[in-house]
Amino acid sequence: MNKTLVVYGTRKGTTKEKVLLISEVLKEKFLHIVDIADSKQIKYYKKRMGEYDNIIIGSSIVTGLWKSSILSFARRDIFQNKNVAIFVTAGGTLNKVKK
Numbered sequence: 001m002n003k004t005l006v007v008y009g010t011r012k013g014t015t016k017e018k019v020l021l022i023s024e025v026l027k028e029k030f031l032h033i034v035d036i037a038d039s040k041q042i043k044y045y046k047k048r049m050g051e052y053d054n055i056i057i058g059s060s061i062v063t064g065l066w067k068s069s070i071l072s073f074a075r076r077d078i079f080q081n082k083n084v085a086i087f088v089t090a091g092g093t094l095n096k097v098k099k
């Protein structure tokens, strides 16, 4: 059975919402075993990377940058022989449109 780790970096929670959606689809439609980790608490999973077939990495973008904790995880050389998918949540406007 496919085992997937979804690691995310969020500031306000939007990215976590998307991670929960992705995880539900992977579990229900594709029968994956899914673990979810906030990048701030990734230490526990780093040692267990060998258990996973697939790694999904998600981050929000603020002023053009990934969240630093998820960026440093993504830069690590620990993804050999794994399927890796990356997504970002971004966009929107900080100002309301004036009518």
Ligand SMILES: Cc1cc2nc3c(=O)[nH]c(=O)nc-3n(C[C@H](O)[C@H](O)[C@H](O)COP(=O)(O)O)c2cc1C
Pocket (backbone or CB within 6 Å): 009, 010, 011, 012, 013, 014, 015, 016, 059, 060, 061, 062, 063, 064, 065, 089, 090, 091, 092
């Ligand atoms: C202070 C701030 C700066 C942002 N900067 C950008 C940016 O440079 N580019 C972009 O596409 N989106 C930007 N966004 C939009 C966020 O990436 C988007 O709302 C994201 O879904 C937030 O995810 P989070 O709730 O997981 O932190 C910014 C949002 C905020 C609040």
